[in-house]
Amino acid sequence: MEDSKTVSTIIGPLNFSECSKTSSQSEERDVTCLLCSKIFTFLHEKDLYLAHLFLSHKIVISDEKIIPFLDEYLVYWRNKFQDKNISDPLSEYCTTLLLNHLPDGTPAVNEKYYLLSDVLPEDYELRNKLHQKRLEQVVSQYQFERSDQTFKRECLHCREVITPTRANFIEHLYVKHFVLLGKVENLVFIDELIDTVQDKLDKLVCLFCEGKFKDRSTLKEHMRKKGHKRINPANRFYDKFFLANYKNEMEKPGTGAHTAKQSVEQMMNSVQISSTAAGQSNSDSDWSDWEGEKQNLNCLFCSINDTDFDIIKNHMKTSHEFDFDVAISGLNFYEKVKAVNYLRRQMHLLKCVSCGEKFKTIKMLQDHLVQLKHYGIGNKSDWDHPEFFFPTFEDDSILCNLDDPNDNSTDDAIVIPEEPIVCAATQMLESC
Amino acid sequence: MADAAPVRRDRGGFGSRGRASRGRGRGRGRGRGKEENKEWIPVTKLGRLVLGGCIKSLEEIYLHSLPIKESEIIDFFLGKLLKDEVLKIMPVQKQTRAGQRTRFKAFVAIGDSNGHIGLGVKCSKEVANAIRGAIILAKLSIVPVRRGYWGNKIGLPHTVPCKVTGKCGSVCVRLIPAPRGTGIVSAPIPKKLLMMAGIEDCYTTTRGSTCTLGNFAKATFYAIAKTYAYLSPDLWEERPLSQGPYEKFADFLAKNKASK
Numbered sequence: 001m002e003d004s005k006t007v008s009t010i011i012g013p014l015n016f017s018e019c020s021k022t023s024s025q026s027e028e029r030d031v032t033c034l035l036c037s038k039i040f041t042f043l044h045e046k047d048l049y050l051a052h053l054f055l056s057h058k059i060v061i062s063d064e065k066i067i068p069f070l071d072e073y074l075v076y077w078r079n080k081f082q083d084k085n086i087s088d089p090l091s092e093y094c095t096t097l098l099l100n101h102l103p104d105g106t107p108a109v110n111e112k113y114y115l116l117s118d119v120l121p122e123d124y125e126l127r128n129k130l131h132q133k134r135l136e137q138v139v140s141q142y143q144f145e146r147s148d149q150t151f152k153r154e155c156l157h158c159r160e161v162i163t164p165t166r167a168n169f170i171e172h173l174y175v176k177h178f179v180l181l182g183k184v185e186n187l188v189f190i191d192e193l194i195d196t197v198q199d200k201l202d203k204l205v206c207l208f209c210e211g212k213f214k215d216r217s218t219l220k221e222h223m224r225k226k227g228h229k230r231i232n233p234a235n236r237f238y239d240k241f242f243l244a245n246y247k248n249e250m251e252k253p254g255t256g257a258h259t260a261k262q263s264v265e266q267m268m269n270s271v272q273i274s275s276t277a278a279g280q281s282n283s284d285s286d287w288s289d290w291e292g293e294k295q296n297l298n299c300l301f302c303s304i305n306d307t308d309f310d311i312i313k314n315h316m317k318t319s320h321e322f323d324f325d326v327a328i329s330g331l332n333f334y335e336k337v338k339a340v341n342y343l344r345r346q347m348h349l350l351k352c353v354s355c356g357e358k359f360k361t362i363k364m365l366q367d368h369l370v371q372l373k374h375y376g377i378g379n380k381s382d383w384d385h386p387e388f389f390f391p392t393f394e395d396d397s398i399l400c401n402l403d404d405p406n407d408n409s410t411d412d413a414i415v416i417p418e419e420p421i422v423c424a425a426t427q428m429l430e431s432c
Numbered sequence: 433m434a435d436a437a438p439v440r441r442d443r444g445g446f447g448s449r450g451r452a453s454r455g456r457g458r459g460r461g462r463g464r465g466k467e468e469n470k471e472w473i474p475v476t477k478l479g480r481l482v483l484g485g486c487i488k489s490l491e492e493i494y495l496h497s498l499p500i501k502e503s504e505i506i507d508f509f510l511g512k513l514l515k516d517e518v519l520k521i522m523p524v525q526k527q528t529r530a531g532q533r534t535r536f537k538a539f540v541a542i543g544d545s546n547g548h549i550g551l552g553v554k555c556s557k558e559v560a561n562a563i564r565g566a567i568i569l570a571k572l573s574i575v576p577v578r579r580g581y582w583g584n585k586i587g588l589p590h591t592v593p594c595k596v597t598g599k600c601g602s603v604c605v606r607l608i609p610a611p612r613g614t615g616i617v618s619a620p621i622p623k624k625l626l627m628m629a630g631i632e633d634c635y636t637t638t639r640g641s642t643c644t645l646g647n648f649a650k651a652t653f654y655a656i657a658k659t660y661a662y663l664s665p666d667l668w669e670e671r672p673l674s675q676g677p678y679e680k681f682a683d684f685l686a687k688n689k690a691s692k
Binding site: 128132135136139140142143146147183185186243244247284285286287288289290291292293294295333337386389390391394396397399400401402403404 | 646
């Protein structure tokens with residue numbers, strides 16, 4: 001290991017996964033018509049698609065305005081409609097209406113029109129699923145905006161730059177300039193909201209009444225005098241910025257948060273709540289319904305990865321003739337950690353684990369390992385150094401699978417007594 | 433009914449984000465904010481003792497294993513040091529006669545990065561209420577964290593004192609002491625909790641279906657709480673039984689009760 005003297009052996013922080021944030025919101029997608037093979041690009045050709053459906057096939061989708069992810073809805077139904085097993089999908093899935101005119105308006109007799117609506121249970125389920133997906137997307141955006149500390153923006157009225165959270169910005173607008181966009185805890189897509197408001201101010205249009213003004217000072221006077229420094233609740237364009245509206249998405253648009261119908265629903269729901277009080281408290285504190293993704297484990301010698309450690313171990317046995325359990329048997333936990341870190345580092349530096357020979361590419365290294373059967377964890381003297389306590393890869397999940405949680409033998413459990421802990425808060429209390 | 437919506441949005445004050453806006457001026461006399469710093473009137477004996485200053489630190493309460501039922505007690509001792517983190521907000525649905533009922537469930541972890549950690553979950557019709565409720569429940573569940581050394585005793589404790597295990601559902605989490613500088617070697621969820629507890633270096637081992645992140649977090653929490661449950665040899669020394677605060681301050685409690 002002569003090169004360790006001349007070359008620094010410290011390698012910078014390594015990660016297996018590079019997080020790539022893909023915003024699926026504005027992705028343009030090609031969707032084919034339900035019955036023929038005409039293609040439209042969503043989202044901006046959505047109206048053309050629906051018009052085509054009506055004019056050419058006499059199909060209408062009920063309440064299409066409140067269906068989230070309309071492209072996915074249509075793709076699902078296209079698959080169903082194109083299914084060869086069903087003879088007439090239109091009468092199977094849609095309700096038929098008889099009207100006395102053709103789509104373009106000319107009078108006719110008993111023309112058949114087809115309505116695809118949530119009367120069909122399958123359609124209702126689909127809409128529910130899409131609505132749920134939308135809700136989850138909005139809520140995760142809300143969560144992000146709530147905790148994000150990297151927000152930075154210049155105020156709309158003064159020159160001050162507000163940072164680090166969006167909550168500070170909204171609050172600043174209210175406290176310093178009396179512009180009330182809403183309670184921060186109810187808002188979502190705040191960036192877009194601020195952009196819209198800024199756009200309106202730049203165009204010299206009043207936020208509330210949408211009136212046009214000659215210059216900025218007149219606009220400001222008008223907004224101050226009339227109390228128009230807030231969002232018009234009747235203006236439905238701003239509905240998408242308020243979290244409460246996404247919950248009520250399944251109902252027809254136009255019902256506000258407190259209509260008569262909804263208050264009846266709330267009463268019915270509250271009757272349900274009182275009758276299932278025990279059930280509700282159970283689901284309230286239930287920790288097990290939060291599902292996420294399992295961590296990925298990477299093979300020690302190649303780039304194969306999987307979420308199950310047994311599969312990776314089998315892969316190493318078959319593809320690399322390396323039995324992980326046999327190789328690390330007899331070592332205590334800390335030795336296992338050091339061995340894995342050493343192996344990772346050698347593979348990263350393209351050096352053979354057993355003989356230390358350096359190669360130019362990963363392919364050459366793997367050929368060498370196969371030919372000379374140098375798969376292994378190397379000699380104890382190679383890896384039994386304190387530098388290998390530190391993980392080579394920061395998100396190396398194999399290190400989280402080395403010990404047996406059910407094994408209670410405390411071979412290296414030596415607790416070194418520490419000084420009695422003094423709470424920092426009481427130190428402050430005592431000092432003042 | 434159309435007025436109901438604007439009134440709701442017009443009301444000033446910024447609700448649960450009070451920690452940020454507390455202390456700021458309410459504008460040039462026109463702002464109608466609701467009063468943030470409400471006087472705390474304790475309803476439990478422990479609360480009255482805490483407010484009266486009889487109890488000097490949170491550790492005294494832990495020593496006598498007294499249940500904490502008011503989150504203001506925690507605020508009194510830890511207050512600004514506590515940082516909360518919303519782990520997840522998710523919509524949950526229930527089928528009722530009147531269609532689907534959607535509520536929001538918030539999972540919150542709270543800690544001061546110096547020996548205290550708590551976890552809370554709350555479900556509510558509004559997201560803000562769920563977060564607020566979960567923060568209160570997290571404060572009530574705060575436990576002390578014992579930290580120790582790996583090898584030599586230099587500087588401040590930085591790792592778990594011994595191997596501890598926690599189990600919730602099918603998930604089993606084991607925390608193993610690590611040398612200084614290792615950092616936390618684990619999946620993202622336990623990493624957040626261990627950092628908020630003030631543990632700087634730790635190895636972890638997990639078993640079971642770790643995709644149920646709720647159980648994963650709870651199992652890590654139980655493992656961290658176990659650090660003070662483990663009776664290590666240095667604690668074997670016999671100490672005389674001390675009086676609990678209810679006995680010690682019995683006359684203070686009687687005096688306060690009479691004044692009501």
